[in-house]
Amino acid sequence: MVFAHGFGCDQNMWRFVAPAFEDRYRTVLFDHVGAGGSDLSAYDPARYATLDGYADDVVALARALGVRRGVFVGHSVSAMVGILAAKAAPELFDTLVLVCPSPRYVDDAEDGYVGGFTAAQVEELLNFLDSNHMGWSQAMAPTIMGNADRPELGAELTNSFCRTDPDIAKRFARTTFLSDNRADLENVAARCLVIQCAEDVIAPREVGEYVHRNLPGSALVLLDATGHCPNLSAPEATVAAIEAFLRG
Amino acid sequence: MDEATPTSGVQEADDLADLFENAPCGYASALPSGRLSKVNRTLATWTGYPAGHLVGRRFLDLLTIAGKIYYETHFAPLLRMQGFFNEVALDLVRADGQTLPVLVNAVVRRDEAGEIRFIRITVFNASDRRRYERDLLAARRAADEATAALRELNLTLETRVAERTAQRDRAWRLxxxxxxxxxxxxxxxxxxxxxxxxxxxxxxxxxxxxxxxxxxxxxxxxxxxxxxxxxxxxxxxxxxxxxxxxxxxxxxxxxxxxxxxxxxxxxxxxTTLEREQADALRQSQKMEAVGQLTGGLAHDFNNLLAGIAGSLEMMQTRMRQGRVEDVARYMAAAQGAARRAAALTHRLLAFSRRQTLDPRPTDVNRLVAGMHELIQRTVGPGIPVEVAAGARLWTALVDASQLENALLNLCINARDAMPDGGRITVETANARFDARAARQHDMPEGQYLALCVADTGTGMPPEVVARVFEPFFTTKPMGAGTGLGLSMIYGFAKQSGGEVRVRSEVGAGTRVSIFLPRHHGDAEVEDKVAAGPARPRSGQGETVLVVDDEPTVRMLLADILEDLGYTAIEASDSAAGLKLLQSDVRIDLLVTDVGLPGGMNGRQMADAGRARRPDLKVLFITGYAENAALGEGHMAPGMAVVTKPFSVDAMAERVRAMIEAPRPA
The missing domain is CATH 3.30.450.20 (PAS domain)
Incomplete structure (x- = not known):
């Protein structure tokens, strides 16, 4: 059972969920390249400019670990990464758990698609990313990431749960929020569970319902949780939903 | 309790409420769901919303779009996982749409059972700090850019210097x-x-x-x-x-x-190749000129020789027939042809600048005056010849007869340039060319005597003027001119140390000026010796040594001398001549050709002879001027020169004059 974190933070996102499956599954947690404890030098902006780069990593990882007919649990953008990986190597996963997925974050007026963000908002986000280090004080950011020879300093200044290189985070945000993987929802062989939160500014309900609608045979569970991270804000409900699906 | 001393409990509660509401930072409490339950006045004021409006909303609703996303993907998970986050830089969106930079701290408060009671959010106004950071970053970026630019400059400077050096080096090598x-x-x-x-x-x-x-x-x-x-x-x-x-x-x-x-x-x-090519071209032009010249000469000479040979034959015939009275006619014809032949060779030598000049200090005004009548007769009555003689004219060192030829030649050219009549002016003047005037007139600096011939004729365009001194260049119809006239004048002027200049304008006429160097000294007045009808004869047994390799000339000279009453001794080369000079034989005069076989030329033989006979008088005869041998016309005392062909009378007169002259000191 492979757990993949989304944009922001790292495998710590699964700290309240993954342990619940350890008794029945071999659980695999990992950090995407550019996040958490990954080798930042392995980050290649061209390779990770689309989600396919991340999906290729998942396939390679699963193959290296000999995963077959496994369960892939992907949060946020990694839900789509899981779909791409499963389509690329169908033998790896026969079950996909998609936590707060979104095949496209920007509204598409022509198709009547609601992604949750207007084109102007995404534009604003991207401009902001270009001009700022997000979240951490700008003067601090170089200190955080500029001590390659003292990684513990960076870790201390931020925290041990959410290590992010600001420059890579910007690129990851761009890849994520400009992605459009709606077409990839077709012909997915694996069983799919869509977990949707009641109040999520990043992946609103319409998006979860769209994914469910476009994945024939998929199940949709709507959690009474706010925010984009039910694995943190409502771990018990999340675990229960996954277990119910795996049983069924 | 009186009102002035309220209970400490009430006071404390008021103070705390006041502190909460009016603290210099924003305070908010949120429920586990993230919805705000309490907001202080400071935060409400910053956002521009009433506090009541904010209760029930989520904190991320106050953020910019990027803030919302980062909050949801980074900070909310962080708060869940570690229970707090500190100093997160975010922008609040105020009610009026303006953004306010803030730093946000959040901490989860739990009860003893570990359940979340509320989340305390503290918000600091970070406007100033954000500005400092921006300035700091801008300064750091500027410094980084300056460093990078400097490094770049150093690198490119080196490269540029290297490139330029390589370029210069290539220019030098290639x-x-x-x-x-x-x-x-x-x-x-x-x-x-x-x-x-x-x-x-x-x-x-x-x-x-x-x-x-x-x-x-x-x-x-x-x-x-x-x-x-x-x-x-x-x-x-x-x-x-x-x-x-x-x-x-x-x-x-x-x-x-x-x-x-x-x-x-x-x-x-x-320029080696160019020079070789130019030399080759010059050589071929010279050969072509020589070809033209020799061809023309052969033609002219054949004509003259035909006249001479024919006359001699006729004389022989008439004498055999005894018709002696007819001989004189043929003799005159032969003599005339011979004279013309002599004139022809003279012209050629003048052209080649190898004529033997006999420069003497000459009064050019007197020369012009002497020529006036001849010129007028030559050009004909239709063209008046005027003479404008310069006052106090300097003396020129020049061969007078050649100057006469040149003057006549120029006047004939002037006449030919005026087919419809006109006027010829012959003018003399002194001319000084200082450095500036010399440059202006393209003349060597110095003092000159100018002899100018001007006409009022057709004139010449510049391209013709540029070529007038070229040999064989003529504007006259075929047969009317040899094309040698002006080039001979040029040769004569150069040989005399002077210059010739031509100014011409189409329709206005032409002016040719001969500039001769000023001579500091008086002109020699030629004392014309009245030529007596009889040749002077000697009676004192004077002896003349004749050296010439040409037997006819030798014979002719000997006959002339015998006729004059002198004794002639003959030698055919310089060795034989010298032998006689070094003997004790009486020799009053040496008459010798300049070009001689026998190891010496005439001049050398004469000099050698003078070693033995210091007062030896010498008369050189030359076919063309071996000027170098003769010392460029500057004869030592007791020496003189006569050119071939010579008239018998002239030769006799010269020999007699020399013999009768006192011996040189």
Whole structure:
């Protein structure tokens, strides 16, 4: 059972969920390249400019670990990464758990698609990313990431749960929020569970319902949780939903 | 309790409420769901919303779109996982749409059972700090950029210098011209590889030595002068001289150069080929001219010879027939043809500038006056010839008869330029050319006597004027002119140390001026000796040694001398002549050809003879002027020259005059 974190933070996102499956599954947690404890030098902006780069990593990882007919649990953008990986190597996963997925974050007026963000908002986000280090004080950011020879300093200044290189985070945000993987929802062989939160500014309900609608045979569970991270804000409900699906 | 002293409990509660509401930071409490339950006045004021409006909303609703996303993906998870986050930089969106930079701390408060009671959010206004950060980052970026720019400049500067150096080096190496850097004394300091290619010398064979060591000896003086001038001003008009190749041959190079900062920089273009081609062209032109000349001469001479030979034959016939009275006619015809032949060779020699001039101080005004009538008769009554004689005219050192020829020739040209009549003016004047005037008139500096012939004729366009001195160039119809006139005048003027200048304008006429150098001295007044009807005869047994390799001339001379009553001794070459000179035989006069076989020329033989007979009188006869042998017309005392052909009378007169003259001291 492979757990993949989304944009922001790292495998710590699964700290309240993954342990619940350890008794029945071999659980695999990992950090995407550019996040958490990954080798930042392995980050290649061209390779990770689309989600396919991340999906290729998942396939390679699963193959290296000999995963077959496994369960892939992907949060946020990694839900789509899981779909791409499963389509690329169908033998790896026969079950996909998609936590707060979104095949496209920007509204598409022509198709009547609601992604949750207007084109102007995404534009604003991207401009902001270009001009700022997000979240951490700008003067601090170089200190955080500029001590390659003292990684513990960076870790201390931020925290041990959410290590992010600001420059890579910007690129990851761009890849994520400009992605459009709606077409990839077709012909997915694996069983799919869509977990949707009641109040999520990043992946609103319409998006979860769209994914469910476009994945024939998929199940949709709507959690009474706010925010984009039910694995943190409502771990018990999340675990229960996954277990119910795996049983069924 | 009275009102002035409220209970400490109430006071404390008021103070706390006041502190909460009006603290210099924003306070908010949120429920586990993230919805705000309490907001202080400070935060409400910052956002521009009433506090009540904010309760029930989520904190991220107050953020910009990027803030919302980062909050949801980074900070909310962080708060869940570690229970707090500190100093998160976010932007609040105020009610009026403006953004407010803030730093946000959040901490989860739990009860004893570990359940979340509320989340305390503290918000600091970070406007100033954000500005400092921005300034700091801008300063750091500017510093980084300046450093990078400096590094870039250093790198490119080196590259640029290297590139330019390589470029200059290539120009130096690849130039097809010789390039040098030399010290002011001519020592070569640096030479380019073309030297090895064109002249065979290696660098080390040239550097440290003076260019003079390789210069053709004949060019050396002029080249050293040209080099010295470079130190004064740049050499822009190429100066050409011959430089020795390693194989010993010489190559011509045309140099330009400049002097700067203690060094001479020069480049030399190989003109060897050009020079050879020019020489070859000149040679072929010369051959062509010689061909024309000899062809024309052969024709003229054949005509004259036909007249002479025919007359002689007729004389023989008549004498055999006894018709002696008819002989005189043929004799006159033969003599006339011979005179014309003599005149022809004279003209040729003048053209070749090899005529034997007999320059004497001459009063040119007197010469012109003497010629006036002859000129007028020659040009005919339709064209008046006016003479404008300059006052106090200087004397010229010139061959008077040649000057007469030149004057007549110019007047004939002037007449031919005026088919419809006009006027000829012959003018004399003194002319001084100082440096400036000389430059202006393209004349060598100096004092001259000018003899000018001007007409009012058709004139000539500039392209014709440019060619008038070329031999065989003529504007006259075929047969009307030889094309030698002006070129002979030019040759005569140059040989006399002077110049000729032509000014002409189409329709206005032509003016030809002969400039002769001023002679400081009085003119010789020629005392015309009235030619007596009888040739002077001698009776004192004077002896004359005749040396000539041409038997007819020798015989003729001997006969003339015998007729004059002198004793003639003959020798056919210089060796025989000298032998006689060194003997004790009486010799009153030596008459000798200049060009002689026998190891010496006539002049050398005469000089050798004078070693034995210091007061020996010598009369040279020459077919054309061996001027070098005779000393360019400057005869030693007791020596004189007569040119062939000569008239018997003239020769007799000359011989007699010399014999009767006192012996030279």
């Amino acid at each position: 130039s097809q011209e010789l390039l040098i850097v030399a010290l002011p004394d001519g020592t070569l300091e640096s030479v380019n590889p073309t030297w090895a290619e064109l002249l065979g010398w290696r660098d080390d064979e040239l550097i440290g030595r003076s260019f003079a060591a390789y210069t053709h000896p004949d060019d050396l003086a002029a080249t050293l002068a040209a080099f010295a001038a470079i130190l004064e001003r740049p050499l822009t008009v190429p100066y050409e001289y011959r430089f020795r190749h390693k194989d010993g041959s010489y190559r011509s190079f045309a140099w330009t150069a400049a002097f700067e900062d203690g060094r001479v920089y020069a480049s030399g273009r190989d």
